[in-house]
Amino acid sequence: MLEAWTGAQIRAAEQPWLDAGEGDALMRRAAHGLAGTALALLDSRNRPRYGARVVAVAGSGNNGGDALWAAALLARRGLKPSAILTAGRAHEAGLAALRVAGGTVVRLADEDSSSTDGDAAARRLLADADLVIDGILGTGGSGGLREPAAGLAAHLEDLRRDGTVAVLACDIPSGVDADTGEAEAAHVTADATATFGGAKSGHLAGVGETASGALTVVPIGIEDALPEPDVRRLQPADLRALWPTPARSAQKYSRGVLGVIAGSPQYPGAALLTTAAAAAAGVGMVRYLGPSSVGTLINARTPDAVCSEQQPGDVHVQAWLAGPGTNDDDGQLDRVRAALAAAVADGTPAVVDAGGMSVLPDAGAAHLVLTPHAGELARLLTDRLAASGEQVERADVEARPLHHARLAARITGCTVLLKGATTLVAGPDGAVFSQADATPWLSTAGSGDVLAGILGAVLAGVAEHPEPAERLGLGGDTRWAAAAAVAAAIHGRAGRLAAHDPAGTGAGGPLHATAVIDATAPAVRAVLAG
Numbered sequence: 187m188l189e190a191w192t193g194a195q196i197r198a199a200e201q202p203w204l205d206a207g208e209g210d211a212l213m214r215r216a217a218h219g220l221a222g223t224a225l226a227l228l229d230s231r232n233r234p235r236y237g238a239r240v241v242a243v244a245g246s247g248n249n250g251g252d253a254l255w256a257a258a259l260l261a262r263r264g265l266k267p268s269a270i271l272t273a274g275r276a277h278e279a280g281l282a283a284l285r286v287a288g289g290t291v292v293r294l295a296d297e298d299s300s301s302t303d304g305d306a307a308a309r310r311l312l313a314d315a316d317l318v319i320d321g322i323l324g325t326g327g328s329g330g331l332r333e334p335a336a337g338l339a340a341h342l343e344d345l346r347r348d349g350t351v352a353v354l355a356c357d358i359p360s361g362v363d364a365d366t367g368e369a370e371a372a373h374v375t376a377d378a379t380a381t382f383g384g385a386k387s388g389h390l391a392g393v394g395e396t397a398s399g400a401l402t403v404v405p406i407g408i409e410d411a412l413p414e415p416d417v418r419r420l421q422p423a424d425l426r427a428l429w430p431t432p433a434r435s436a437q438k439y440s441r442g443v444l445g446v447i448a449g450s451p452q453y454p455g456a457a458l459l460t461t462a463a464a465a466a467a468g469v470g471m472v473r474y475l476g477p478s479s480v481g482t483l484i485n486a487r488t489p490d491a492v493c494s495e496q497q498p499g500d501v502h503v504q505a506w507l508a509g510p511g512t513n514d515d516d517g518q519l520d521r522v523r524a525a526l527a528a529a530v531a532d533g534t535p536a537v538v539d540a541g542g543m544s545v546l547p548d549a550g551a552a553h554l555v556l557t558p559h560a561g562e563l564a565r566l567l568t569d570r571l572a573a574s575g576e577q578v579e580r581a582d583v584e585a586r587p588l589h590h591a592r593l594a595a596r597i598t599g600c601t602v603l604l605k606g607a608t609t610l611v612a613g614p615d616g617a618v619f620s621q622a623d624a625t626p627w628l629s630t631a632g633s634g635d636v637l638a639g640i641l642g643a644v645l646a647g648v649a650e651h652p653e654p655a656e657r658l659g660l661g662g663d664t665r666w667a668a669a670a671a672v673a674a675a676i677h678g679r680a681g682r683l684a685a686h687d688p689a690g691t692g693a694g695g696p697l698h699a700t701a702v703i704d705a706t707a708p709a710v711r712a713v714l715a716g
């Protein structure tokens with residue numbers, strides 16, 4: 187599991203070492219890890235190390251200190267170091283080390299300085315650089331980059347996009363909030379990030395995820411002092427442990443029956459996709475409740491689904507999937523309401539997707555997993571916050587995804603899976619998972635229905651088997667968020683297979699939602715096979 191903490195949590199873990207006067211030792215370890223990551227980044231670009239020009243861009247704090255020390259260390263490996271200082275002061279020992287290593291130093295002009303010689307010199311250094319280490323701001327930064335660093339970051343991004351320079355962020359791309367991944371204003375975008383002591387929540391959410399590039403966690407000795415993580419990301423071994431794999435004695439009911447209330451004569455597609463996806467994910471049985479005209483279509487694609495016009499109270503299921511493609515005309519929304527009320531009352535887990543979110547019970551529960559995209563979450567929050575008059579727009583959710591997912595979990599009392607390039611899952615108990623297993627090719631109509639089907643299958647499979655989650659320390663209500671994260675990861679991986687980009691390199695090509703269904707079983711097999 188990749189675990190991440192807030193800046194304050196990391197600082198608190200560092201504090202005993204600082205109190206013991208061992209802050210320098212922590213910084214040396216950070217700088218060594220940063221220098222090693224710099225060499226690996228150059229190697230990955232097939233750039234020779236010897237004579238490579240490395241520029242440390244350093245702000246006033248310890249983050250700049252790390253970058254200056256790392257550049258000095260790299261001089262010993264044959265690189266040519268220099269530094270651009272973005273603030274009036276810089277970490278003294280780091281700066282001294284860089285000078286001893288033969289590095290040139292230029293300082294950007296600030297508001298108080300009329301001379302722009304430093305700016306021109308800085309741009310010349312960047313133009314000649316092979317590698318830039320971004321040490322402008324770390325966990326001590328707040329509010330995005332200010333000038334003159336903001337202008338330099340924009341110029342650096344032009345060079346990075348042209349491919350002339352590789353950018354390595356020290357701890358967190360400067361201007362990105364380490365706790366939230368939000369960037370209020372200008373920020374650095376990196377090809378890679380070396381972070382110290384533990385990943386930060388900001389690496390795994392929002393702008394921070396994209397701006398961090400490839401993440402390396404450098405241990406500095408404080409790791410045992412870290413508390414429960416703020417955000418978690420499941421890795422293949424975790425998926426393997428959490429996937430509902432049948433025991434030797436399994437039968438279809440022990441593996442879980444999923445009751446699906448989806449689709450309508452007007453929108454049958456959602457019913458076809460969700461039921462087929464749940465079957466592909468290996469649920470014990472799919473019971474579809476809805477109009478017979480839709481049931482007939484479902485059986486043409488998924489003959490194993492049991493379709494009827496029964497009501498939720500007539501059947502016994504281990505999980506519900508309620509909402510996609512439903513409308514009021516044919517009684518489907520009444521079925522959704524009844525299923526959700528029963529789920530809250532009897533503890534049966536439920537996926538609540540699309541239209542289902544409009545008939546959510548007032549008092550939710552962690553075992554109800556809502557699956558909004560940013561627009562749906564904005565609507566849900568605006569509805570729930572109507573009394574206060576607060577309006578939430580899609581753009582607000584996109585700019586602050588972690589904040590809004592958490593807010594929705596708190597307000598609804600449900601587990602909230604916020605779909606996007608990175609899918610965030612927030613539980614009402616405060617647990618958060620972030621999964622980035624997907625491909626942009628998944629942003630196609632029907633792809634969310636496939637996720638709902640996979641999630642329904644996972645919920646049905648784990649409903650009566652809490653032990654695997656408990657073994658990973660994800661028991662109690664957190665297990666519903668963990669199950670949602672498992673489904674998001676498998677959906678993303680199936681998407682990559684369907685796009686012919688299994689490693690998620692950004693290659694591949696278009697896919698169809700049905701191709702994601704067909705790739706679901708292979709994605710599960712790949713995870714189970716390790």
Ligand SMILES: NC(=O)C1=CN([C@@H]2O[C@H](COP(=O)(O)OP(=O)(O)OC[C@H]3O[C@@H](n4cnc5c(N)ncnc54)[C@H](OP(=O)(O)O)[C@@H]3O)[C@@H](O)[C@H]2O)[C@@H](O)CC1
Nearest residue numbers: 209212213216247248249323324325326327328330332357
């Ligand atoms: N603790 C340790 O021993 C270890 C720490 N480590 C490293 O230290 C980093 C944290 O260092 P830090 O606390 O010094 O904060 P950091 O982010 O470098 O600078 C903050 C300064 O920047 C300024 N500033 C703030 N916002 C700004 C803005 N928007 N735009 C412009 N300027 C802004 C503000 O100064 P001000 O402007 O208020 O004078 C503030 O003082 C951490 O990420 C890790 O890399 C590792 O070496 C391991 C050991």
Ligand SMILES: Nc1ncnc2c1ncn2[C@@H]1O[C@H](COP(=O)(O)OP(=O)(O)O)[C@@H](O)[C@H]1O
Nearest residue numbers: 605606607624625626628629631632633634635
């Ligand atoms: N840029 C992206 N990169 C990766 N995955 C994405 C991206 N955009 C959307 N997705 C994923 O595709 C799915 C789209 O779901 P949704 O918006 O509900 O589509 P629909 O309602 O048409 O089925 C979600 O699982 C989401 O996480």
Ligand SMILES: [K+]
Nearest residue numbers: 320323358360
């Ligand atoms: K930084």
